Amino acid sequence: MKFTVKRAAFIKKLNDVQRAISSKTTIPILTGLKLDVESDQIILTGSDADISIETVLDAKNEDNGLSVSDPGKIVLPAHFFSDIVKRLPEDTMTIEITEGFQTEITSGAAAFTINGLDANNYPHLPELDGNDQIQLSGNVFKQLISQTVLAVSTQESRPILTGVHFSIDGDQFLAVATDSHRLSQRKIKLPAGNTGKYDVIIPGKSLVELSRMIGEENPDVIMRISENQVLFTLGDTAFYSRLLEGNYPDTSRLIPKEATTTLEFNAPALLAAIERASLLSHESRNNVVKLAITTADSQIVISGNSPDVGNVEEQLDAKAVEGEDLEISFNPDYMKDALRSFGQTEIRVSFTSALRPFTLVPTEDQENFIQLITPVRTF
Amino acid sequence: MKFTVKRAAFIKKLNDVQRAISSKTTIPILTGLKLDVESDQIILTGSDADISIETVLDAKNEDNGLSVSDPGKIVLPAHFFSDIVKRLPEDTMTIEITEGFQTEITSGAAAFTINGLDANNYPHLPELDGNDQIQLSGNVFKQLISQTVLAVSTQESRPILTGVHFSIDGDQFLAVATDSHRLSQRKIKLPAGNTGKYDVIIPGKSLVELSRMIGEENPDVIMRISENQVLFTLGDTAFYSRLLEGNYPDTSRLIPKEATTTLEFNAPALLAAIERASLLSHESRNNVVKLAITTADSQIVISGNSPDVGNVEEQLDAKAVEGEDLEISFNPDYMKDALRSFGQTEIRVSFTSALRPFTLVPTEDQENFIQLITPVRTF
Numbered sequence: 001m002k003f004t005v006k007r008a009a010f011i012k013k014l015n016d017v018q019r020a021i022s023s024k025t026t027i028p029i030l031t032g033l034k035l036d037v038e039s040d041q042i043i044l045t046g047s048d049a050d051i052s053i054e055t056v057l058d059a060k061n062e063d064n065g066l067s068v069s070d071p072g073k074i075v076l077p078a079h080f081f082s083d084i085v086k087r088l089p090e091d092t093m094t095i096e097i098t099e100g101f102q103t104e105i106t107s108g109a110a111a112f113t114i115n116g117l118d119a120n121n122y123p124h125l126p127e128l129d130g131n132d133q134i135q136l137s138g139n140v141f142k143q144l145i146s147q148t149v150l151a152v153s154t155q156e157s158r159p160i161l162t163g164v165h166f167s168i169d170g171d172q173f174l175a176v177a178t179d180s181h182r183l184s185q186r187k188i189k190l191p192a193g194n195t196g197k198y199d200v201i202i203p204g205k206s207l208v209e210l211s212r213m214i215g216e217e218n219p220d221v222i223m224r225i226s227e228n229q230v231l232f233t234l235g236d237t238a239f240y241s242r243l244l245e246g247n248y249p250d251t252s253r254l255i256p257k258e259a260t261t262t263l264e265f266n267a268p269a270l271l272a273a274i275e276r277a278s279l280l281s282h283e284s285r286n287n288v289v290k291l292a293i294t295t296a297d298s299q300i301v302i303s304g305n306s307p308d309v310g311n312v313e314e315q316l317d318a319k320a321v322e323g324e325d326l327e328i329s330f331n332p333d334y335m336k337d338a339l340r341s342f343g344q345t346e347i348r349v350s351f352t353s354a355l356r357p358f359t360l361v362p363t364e365d366q367e368n369f370i371q372l373i374t375p376v377r378t379f
Numbered sequence: 380m381k382f383t384v385k386r387a388a389f390i391k392k393l394n395d396v397q398r399a400i401s402s403k404t405t406i407p408i409l410t411g412l413k414l415d416v417e418s419d420q421i422i423l424t425g426s427d428a429d430i431s432i433e434t435v436l437d438a439k440n441e442d443n444g445l446s447v448s449d450p451g452k453i454v455l456p457a458h459f460f461s462d463i464v465k466r467l468p469e470d471t472m473t474i475e476i477t478e479g480f481q482t483e484i485t486s487g488a489a490a491f492t493i494n495g496l497d498a499n500n501y502p503h504l505p506e507l508d509g510n511d512q513i514q515l516s517g518n519v520f521k522q523l524i525s526q527t528v529l530a531v532s533t534q535e536s537r538p539i540l541t542g543v544h545f546s547i548d549g550d551q552f553l554a555v556a557t558d559s560h561r562l563s564q565r566k567i568k569l570p571a572g573n574t575g576k577y578d579v580i581i582p583g584k585s586l587v588e589l590s591r592m593i594g595e596e597n598p599d600v601i602m603r604i605s606e607n608q609v610l611f612t613l614g615d616t617a618f619y620s621r622l623l624e625g626n627y628p629d630t631s632r633l634i635p636k637e638a639t640t641t642l643e644f645n646a647p648a649l650l651a652a653i654e655r656a657s658l659l660s661h662e663s664r665n666n667v668v669k670l671a672i673t674t675a676d677s678q679i680v681i682s683g684n685s686p687d688v689g690n691v692e693e694q695l696d697a698k699a700v701e702g703e704d705l706e707i708s709f710n711p712d713y714m715k716d717a718l719r720s721f722g723q724t725e726i727r728v729s730f731t732s733a734l735r736p737f738t739l740v741p742t743e744d745q746e747n748f749i750q751l752i753t754p755v756r757t758f
Contacts, residue, residue, distance in 0.1 A: 080662070080688060087655050109696070110655055114689035276466050276489055283459070309459060310481075310493035317488070
């Protein structure tokens with residue numbers, strides 16, 4: 001195995017694949033990066049068993065400056081190899097297997113020799129049978145991920161809740177996540193031509209890593225689903241994730257259909273007030289803030305309180321106030337996550353009672369995006 | 380106590396004073412920020428017992444928007460108070476003691492009430508007697524600090540070595556730091572008019588904090604020294620540090636007067652090569668790299684080696700090579716620190732033997748700045 005390549009192009013591919021490589025893995029060879037050098041391309045692979053990423057560096061693209069003089073394959077210690085490649089002195093570098101699995105990396109006057117591993121011992125990537133695929137706009141999908149993944153559970157006690165539930169039926173795509181204290185639900189319409197029907201749960205961690213790879217260079221994402229794996233294709237890069245096994249709870253009945261009190265706010269303004277109130281709630285044992293609504297005079301007061309430190313009270317400026325008076329307490333951190341997911345929009349908050357979950361939706365589009373938060377009982 | 384002030388101006392002063400405030404202090408009142416509100420100014424004070432910072436926010440400066448309706452003083456929980464002030468909704472805020480030490484902070488519709496402490500229990504700042512003072516250019520002093528403080532010891536076993544030794548005699552200012560493995564020495568000439576004679580050891584940590592406060596707004600630093608304290612004045616801000624007690628070791632005899640091998644390098648180029656070599660040395664138990672110099676053919680090879688991972692070898696490009704052949708090993712991290720302190724200059728490295736300390740000086744000014752490193756015996 002011997003090839004010469006432009007470092008900048010190689011580093012870009014290396015960074016993509018490294019997202020999947022963890023130094024904490026229990027399978028030693030997975031701390032490595034696999035290089036498959038063929039006569040006209042290099043395939044780079046990284047994996048932590050849950051996520052696998054494979055990408056191609058092509059000799060046809062002149063920016064890559066790839067010239068292969070001897071095909072072959074090797075697994076190199078990923079973290080360390082990447083440090084070396086990033087610090088080499090020249091624009092190009094040459095990588096060659098010299099003896100056994102010893103690999104020489106040269107650039108200018110610098111020559112590194114590092115111990116590699118036999119690529120034949122590297123696990124095979126899952127194979128996905130069937131040709132059904134779902135095509136998505138990268139930007140829309142990235143937004144869907146960020147709007148739902150915030151509500152996945154971080155606790156392993158109910159593993160199924162650490163994923164986002166995708167229900168796809170033709171052009172209807174519904175994504176739901178809940179940690180049982182809050183829930184995020186987003187609906188999008190797929191481009192015409194998508195006809196499959198799928199019901200899968202994808203680990204939140206996989207989606208977070210995937211969304212970091214969706215950039216301007218990859219306007220479209222192609223998703224293919226098998227029994228226990230999902231494959232996302234972004235240009236030259238394949239991103240595999242395992243699926244979570246089990247049945248996702250039925251979340252449709254959790255969302256209240258009616259409301260007794262509704263408020264409308266500018267999301268960033270409400271976020272700023274919640275952030276202030278949470279300064280105090282964070283200092284107290286039970287992290288809650290209280291919202292007191294008097295609809296007759298449109299008075300809405302948020303308050304936070306810590307016996308040791310002090311208290312805060314702020315009158316909120318709502319765009320609309322309707323319905324019954326209410327006092328309700330909730331975890332401000334859930335509220336902050338939810339509000340951030342709306343960005344710079346107007347939102348409607350709908351309550352039914354002090355102990356029932358309340359919802360936040362964009363005022364302009366109340367059907368397709370909903371955040372739900374369960375209040376905290378304080379009496 | 381009651382005053383109104385522009386938040387931006389207050390936050391700037393708060394940030395300065397907070398450098399001295401640690402949440403780890405064993406004296407509870409020192410986790411607080413002291414506010415002395417007088418009719419035409421506020422004095423803000425923070426301290427961790429080692430360092431104390433005092434600054435003034437003046438009503439005369441219109442940018443401060445300060446209007447005091449009732450003088451007074453209070454100590455407020457610094458970290459928490461600062462979080463509140465930074466998140467308030469409006470450009471101005473009002474702070475008022477309402478009852479006992481309870482303090483109300485209002486801005487727009489937000490009102491915080493926090494528990495303060497009696498300012499009479501706050502320790503007094505040291506008083507410096509005498510009028511002798513040393514005036515310095517802030518930029519020159521900042522550079523002197525960064526060039527020496529890197530060599531102070533981080534170990535408390537010899538506390539005196541955690542400081543930088545300042546010897547001032549008229550217009551001669553000599554600063555030395557050593558952790559017994561390496562030494563940094565910088566000489567500067569003080570502006571005419573400085574006539575005092577001082578010999579003090581200032582904690583490295585104090586100098587690091589001080590240098591962060593020397594900015595474009597404070598072109599000059601005034602230093603006043605008493606028996607156990609030093610006071611640096613930067614514009615409106617006073618920075619006090621305790622001095623280290625004891626005798627600093629005589630370092631002048633450590634610097635070799637002669638050399639048997641000398642090399643000249645571009646500092647950033649040598650730094651890049653050392654960084655590459657250290658990638659491997661960091662993976663091995665004894666973190667050393669080796670320099671092999673053959674003067675006849677001007678061959679200089681740096682190498683690093685880790686039995687587990689591999690090895691690196693690089694031919695260095697020296698501007699000049701003179702004297703005897705030599706093989707010498709050293710800790711690359713000391714070398715990196717030293718090289719960074721030279722910036723973008725040419726340097727001369729002078730060796731006497733494989734076991735004796737070697738020195739680095741700027742080729743253009745070999746008298747006033749020197750870095751010394753003790754090699755590591757590897758045989």
